[in-house]
Amino acid sequence: MNDELGFLSERVAKGKLSRREFLGRAAALGVSAAFANNLLATAARAEGPVKGGLLKAGLQGGAATDNLDPATMTDAFQFIASRQWGETIVELDADRKVQPALAEEWGSSKEAKVWTFKIRKGAQFHNGKEMTPADVLATIERHADVNSKSAAFPLLQGIDKIAVDGQNVVFTLKDPNAEFPFIITAHQVVVQPNGGKDNPTAGIGTGPYKVTVNDAGIRLGGERFGGYWRDDRGFADQIEIVVINDGTARNSALQSGQVHMINRVDPKVVELLKRFPAITIRNASSRGHYLFSCQCDTTPFDNNDLRLALKYAIDREEMVQKILGGYGSVGNDTPISKTYPLFTEMEQRKYDPDKAAFHYKKSGHSGSVLLHTSDVGFPGAVEAAQLYQASAAKAGITIEVKRDPGDSYWSEFDKMPFKASYFGGRPTQDMTYSLEYQSKAPWNEFHFFNEKFDQMLVQARGELDADKRKKLYSDMGQIVRDEGGAILPMFNDFIDATGPQVGGWATDGNQELMGGYALSKCWLQS
Amino acid sequence: MVPKLIAQRIALGILLLVAVSVLIFAGTNLLPGDVAQAILGKTATPLALENLRREMGLNDPAYVRYFHWLFGILQGDLGTALTTKLDIAASIRERLWNTLFLAFWAAIVAVPLAVILGLVAVHHHNRPVDKLISGLALASTSVPEFFIGYLLVYFFAVKFQIFPGISTVYDGMPFLDRMKAIALPCTALTLGILAHMMRMTRAAILNVMQSAYIETAELKGLTAFEVIRKHALPNALAPIINVVILNLAYLVVGVVVVEVIFVYPGMGQYLVDHVAMRDVPVVQAVGLIFAAVYIFLNVVADVASILANPRLRHPR
Numbered sequence: 001m002n003d004e005l006g007f008l009s010e011r012v013a014k015g016k017l018s019r020r021e022f023l024g025r026a027a028a029l030g031v032s033a034a035f036a037n038n039l040l041a042t043a044a045r046a047e048g049p050v051k052g053g054l055l056k057a058g059l060q061g062g063a064a065t066d067n068l069d070p071a072t073m074t075d076a077f078q079f080i081a082s083r084q085w086g087e088t089i090v091e092l093d094a095d096r097k098v099q100p101a102l103a104e105e106w107g108s109s110k111e112a113k114v115w116t117f118k119i120r121k122g123a124q125f126h127n128g129k130e131m132t133p134a135d136v137l138a139t140i141e142r143h144a145d146v147n148s149k150s151a152a153f154p155l156l157q158g159i160d161k162i163a164v165d166g167q168n169v170v171f172t173l174k175d176p177n178a179e180f181p182f183i184i185t186a187h188q189v190v191v192q193p194n195g196g197k198d199n200p201t202a203g204i205g206t207g208p209y210k211v212t213v214n215d216a217g218i219r220l221g222g223e224r225f226g227g228y229w230r231d232d233r234g235f236a237d238q239i240e241i242v243v244i245n246d247g248t249a250r251n252s253a254l255q256s257g258q259v260h261m262i263n264r265v266d267p268k269v270v271e272l273l274k275r276f277p278a279i280t281i282r283n284a285s286s287r288g289h290y291l292f293s294c295q296c297d298t299t300p301f302d303n304n305d306l307r308l309a310l311k312y313a314i315d316r317e318e319m320v321q322k323i324l325g326g327y328g329s330v331g332n333d334t335p336i337s338k339t340y341p342l343f344t345e346m347e348q349r350k351y352d353p354d355k356a357a358f359h360y361k362k363s364g365h366s367g368s369v370l371l372h373t374s375d376v377g378f379p380g381a382v383e384a385a386q387l388y389q390a391s392a393a394k395a396g397i398t399i400e401v402k403r404d405p406g407d408s409y410w411s412e413f414d415k416m417p418f419k420a421s422y423f424g425g426r427p428t429q430d431m432t433y434s435l436e437y438q439s440k441a442p443w444n445e446f447h448f449f450n451e452k453f454d455q456m457l458v459q460a461r462g463e464l465d466a467d468k469r470k471k472l473y474s475d476m477g478q479i480v481r482d483e484g485g486a487i488l489p490m491f492n493d494f495i496d497a498t499g500p501q502v503g504g505w506a507t508d509g510n511q512e513l514m515g516g517y518a519l520s521k522c523w524l525q526s
Numbered sequence: 527m528v529p530k531l532i533a534q535r536i537a538l539g540i541l542l543l544v545a546v547s548v549l550i551f552a553g554t555n556l557l558p559g560d561v562a563q564a565i566l567g568k569t570a571t572p573l574a575l576e577n578l579r580r581e582m583g584l585n586d587p588a589y590v591r592y593f594h595w596l597f598g599i600l601q602g603d604l605g606t607a608l609t610t611k612l613d614i615a616a617s618i619r620e621r622l623w624n625t626l627f628l629a630f631w632a633a634i635v636a637v638p639l640a641v642i643l644g645l646v647a648v649h650h651h652n653r654p655v656d657k658l659i660s661g662l663a664l665a666s667t668s669v670p671e672f673f674i675g676y677l678l679v680y681f682f683a684v685k686f687q688i689f690p691g692i693s694t695v696y697d698g699m700p701f702l703d704r705m706k707a708i709a710l711p712c713t714a715l716t717l718g719i720l721a722h723m724m725r726m727t728r729a730a731i732l733n734v735m736q737s738a739y740i741e742t743a744e745l746k747g748l749t750a751f752e753v754i755r756k757h758a759l760p761n762a763l764a765p766i767i768n769v770v771i772l773n774l775a776y777l778v779v780g781v782v783v784v785e786v787i788f789v790y791p792g793m794g795q796y797l798v799d800h801v802a803m804r805d806v807p808v809v810q811a812v813g814l815i816f817a818a819v820y821i822f823l824n825v826v827a828d829v830a831s832i833l834a835n836p837r838l839r840h841p842r
Contacts, residue, residue: 249788
């Protein structure tokens, strides 16, 4: 059966069979659509990339206020653009492993305190200059500077010293960190000439595309950079990113062929969009999650029984079905999904009105609980809060939902004890916990202060034995799940869509649009 | 008497503009949160916020910033955007040009169409043609703009693929491509403002048609169309001019929804982006430009009405 499918998929790649016919036959052979689509992608890649043409993406997440400084990038337009004109030192692949990019290879001292990265020779900036270890050093310096506005600033605080040694860049850390390379995969840390200290918004990097047009909030155009060092990216002659913030306009631009790929398809319309034979929905499970977070140091949330009551009172399956349209997976009150390295399975917490009522009674709290929500909390946050209200009511818990205006939601965020929120997820457990759950973490919106947890976090970071580290993370996950302030019902998928001509697509859940690399890694089929 | 009246209108317009500038400044300062918070969003840490605020000079008191701004404008300097650090005047120029371009072509289509349809409706007063014109025009105005927009996109961009559904225009675009790009938003705008102008033309002329001198004109044997053109239209001109200019002002300052649907890079989207980011200097500059356009067009309407009024032109 597989032979037949394999043969058919090659025929599709050669253009002798339509995609729709193929999927029809695959279904007749009893194969799932996802598997069939994967086969197609493999066949298309095997057929080899096609060079040339103008590849266009229509994106939500751009504004007239955007600039090209990677340190302060906020949304998709700047991020996707930076992936095309720039590169990081190392990068994550679809399996969430660290791969060489501007660094060819790396290694650490025995105790994982000194990390040495060998920087590639022959990578060229778009201004014609050769990229050097000094540029890498300056880049890290800029993002790690105290006066920096970089969103990567807190990530880099573990670095004590950084030095250039010949073709190497040597990081000396304050404490051992077995997973340090993951940290510098951060998408903000794009290597720029002299680290971008002179002109951070120039959009000059070592990426496959050179920026030719940059109209903030409208479009960004790029042409293939002749001096690019690798041959597995940058197939189209030109790329263009068009900002289309309106969802309906984005869908129709894809349908009419004005763009070849779009991001953020609304789960509500995925099924409708699927009816167009030329359009392929590309979803990838992500580390991102939507949650309701409560502050563990504020009454009544300082009572763990109340937190447990709230955790048992949410219907996770319902959330995934109704808020994500099925494009996601259920959460278990920890930010660590099974895609993480060193993940340990824990018992799945389920909606249980009896247990919720039991813990609620035990907590001694009476009266209602105020939940803040807003359209910007996460997509569907207002509806999710209402669903939560209804499921909690069955357990005898009254949740009062307050809908706040979007434009002041984040500035008032820390003053709300219980609220809708989201996280994009980070590559490792250490980064997630260090930045979001540790007592002193900059984004510890849970006000979760647990000494034992903090100690285990530092211990795990320096632990080189993977089994021991895994055990530590498992125990920490248990603490967060049973005592933490996150009521975490769901992990959301990225839902992108492509038109008929796009070849080379591969599922990559690190970020939207193939980890942000879609414009460079895909090509236009004839 | 006419020059004095006109001078009065213009002076009033300028005074109004200054008042509006105060209102705009006060209004933008009432917005919750500030630009530093908006730029950093959820990832804001106190340290990063402080760094950004210091760099942007947000720690000065409000009145200092107001006068600083006002003097800048009087010298033709709109300032620099807090978020992009670009010169505001330079970045607005293209956006304003785009907005005016779209408004111009929408007006070129809509105004003559509305007036002619109005005249035709009067001619066929209370007969099926009149009913049909009024009905269609009212229907197209009653449907929300975004709905008309989506219908146009659905049929002309997705189904038949005649015109592009997203109207991204840019500097140096060939004229014909540009016209093709604005075809749909232009149509949506035309449908949106048509009824108002058409109905006003019809009502104003019908009103005049009741007068005794129209009866005289009819009795002296003029054709129906000549009656309307020579006697009714000139006397109905003032209200028609007023409603036309009101709609022109709307074409410049009120088209945010249409811009969003068609992804047209005009002033509306530019303003919305900067409000969301709390980029106050840009919001103020755009607000002021909108106010100036609005006030200017109203002054023009007033002046035109004065000039169109024979009683004012030929005082006894």
